[in-house]
Amino acid sequence: MVAKLFADHEPESGDRILFPGIGSNAPFIHAVKRWCDKHDAPMPEAVAVELDPVRIDDVEENLEDVDVDVQERDFLESSIPRDLGEFDYIIGNPPYVPVTQLNDGEKEQYGEEFDTAWRRFDLYILFFERGLELLADNGRLVYVTPEKFEYISSGDALRELLTNYHVQEINHIDQDWFPDLKVYPAITVIDATESDRTHIVTRTNEERTVSLPTDGSSWAAPIRGGIDIEDTGVTLSDITVRISAGLATGRDSLFVSDKDDVAPQLIEEGWAYPTVSGKQLRTHDCPYTDDLILCPYDERGNLVSENELGAYGDWAEIHRETLEERSCVQKRNRPWYDWHNAPPMPEMLRPKIVCKDVAKEPEFWGEPEGTVIPRHSVYYIVPKSHIELDNLLTYLNSEEAKKWIEANAQKAYTDHVRIQSEMIEDLPIPKEFAETMQTSLV
Ligand SMILES: C[S@@+](CC[C@H](N)C(=O)[O-])C[C@H]1O[C@@H](n2cnc3c(N)ncnc32)[C@H](O)[C@@H]1O
Incomplete structure (x- = not known):
């Protein structure tokens, strides 16, 4: 990083x-000092900022041979730019602290002071903004951070801010750098000049130079070597009525059983639906299983009232204590016999395409009968009625769609892709579907 x-x-x-x-x-102070000694260069005038007084004490003992102005203060405090002035070089490993670990006061303060404190931001994102604010003309900043700012929607504001700078290099380094952390780290080199050419080094050591998008949108495709699906201006969201995660009951072990274990009255009265989990998609290689899920909603998606529950009511009463323990009942005041969230029955019980929410590589299955309730580990895609399910399925399982998804999806640990509606709805759709759409509009 110092080099x-x-x-x-x-x-x-x-x-x-x-x-x-x-x-x-x-570590960075020592590395800079070593570099300067080795190259016979003067050690720049150094300022270090650290919030934690215990770490400051350790540092001071550690730095006897280097001249550094160590300041115990908050780098995100608004007086920092005025007090510290500008720097030709900035180097660091900012804290990785998600917004969920901040208190309300901090969230509000950062929200007011930082353009990049947006949605589910992280402190390392604010460290980028503050660092760039302190960077002198022609200065350079080098940080090691999680790579996620390249593609998460909460990184939009940072990516937009970075269009005013030259992101000179992003080097995706090995996960082993931080063995205790579940992050994909990247070293980012930023110059306070303007240029749109960025040198990318991937984790498999491929190198290329790309232009990053300038509108704040995800950098995933150029960085991971995205593919060229002919831009028809039509995306998956244009040809579907719904793309979402399947349903959660809050206690699948109770609600879901093999059809042979479900009381016949529950089936006769229509409380039981076929269901599938993400794992079963893989093991059965289709969405049709022997499992049934008990559902207190009617086919229009209304929760049935307690006095009309029939056999479902008798079943639920037996398990009342366990059902009442669920967080959706305790914390969100949902009726005790209800699910964790309400199923959009009319849209969900239609011919659809399903996939696992997290998978080593994306794979899709058709559910042409439109009878199956997908569970939370399944994503489902309901095409508009004029779209041929099989054609869409073939396209989603094609190499080009797979590559696009791999380039644009968030990664789950151990190299899996995470399917999310906000990503997959932007999947470009080839001409044939666009034409069908035009015909249907006419
Ligand atoms: C990820 S650690 C990196 C430490 C060191 N640079 C290294 O690479 O080993 C982040 C450091 O930032 C400090 N820190 C966290 N929030 C801070 C803030 N708001 N202002 C200044 N320092 C902060 C932490 O105490 C911690 O020492």
Whole structure:
């Protein structure tokens, strides 16, 4: 990282360097000092910022031979730019703290002060914004962070901000760098100049130079070597009525059983529907299983009232205590016999396409009968009525669609892709579907 920091511009006397969040053994300060000694370059005037007083004590013991102004303060505090001034070099490993771990006061304060404090942001995203604010003209910033800012929707504002800079390089490094953390790390090199050419190094050591989108949209496709699906201007969302995760009951072990174990009255009175889980899609290689799920909704999607529950009511009464323990009842005041969330029955019980929500590689199955209730680990895609299910299925399982999904999906740990509606609804759709759509509109 230090070699990248000084690659195009060796430190000169009068240059300034900033170390945000230096940690207890100040690895970057030592590495910069070593680099300067080795290259016979002057150590730039150094400022380090660290919030944690215990780490500061350790650092000070650790830094006897380096001249650094170590400041115990919050790097995200609004007075920092005024107090610290500008820097020619900034290098660090910012804290990775998701918004869910911040208190309401912090969320509000960051929301007011940072353009990038957007949706489910993370402190490392704010460290980028603050660092860029402190970067002198022609300065360079090098951070190691999770790679997620490249493609998550909460990274939109940061990606937009970065269009005013030159993202010179993104180097995707091995997960083993942080053995205790479940992150895919990347080293990002940013110059305070303008250029749209970015050198990418992938985790498999492929290298290429790309232009990143300038409208804040995901960088996943150019970074991962996205494919060229002919741009017809039509996406999956244009030819579908619904794309969503399947349903959660809050206690599948109760609601779901083999059809032979379900009381005949429950089946006769229509409370039981075929169902499938993500795992079963793979093991059965189709959405049709022997499992039934008990459902207190009518086919229009209305929750049946308690006095009309019939055999379902008798079944639920036996399990009342367990049903009442579920968080949807305790915390969200849902009726005790209800599911975790309401199923959109009319849209869901239609011919559809299903896939696992997290998979090593995306794979889709048809559910042409339109009878199966997909469970939470299944994603379902309901095409508009004029779209041929089989054609769409063939396209979704094609190499080109697969590559697009792999390039655009968020990654789940251990190299799986996560199917999410906000990603898959943007899947470009080939001409033949676009033409069908035009015909149907006419
Ligand atoms: C991921 S650690 C990196 C430590 C060190 N740079 C390294 O690579 O080992 C992030 C550091 O930032 C510090 N930190 C967290 N929030 C901070 C803030 N708001 N201002 C300054 N430092 C902060 C933490 O105490 C921690 O030392």
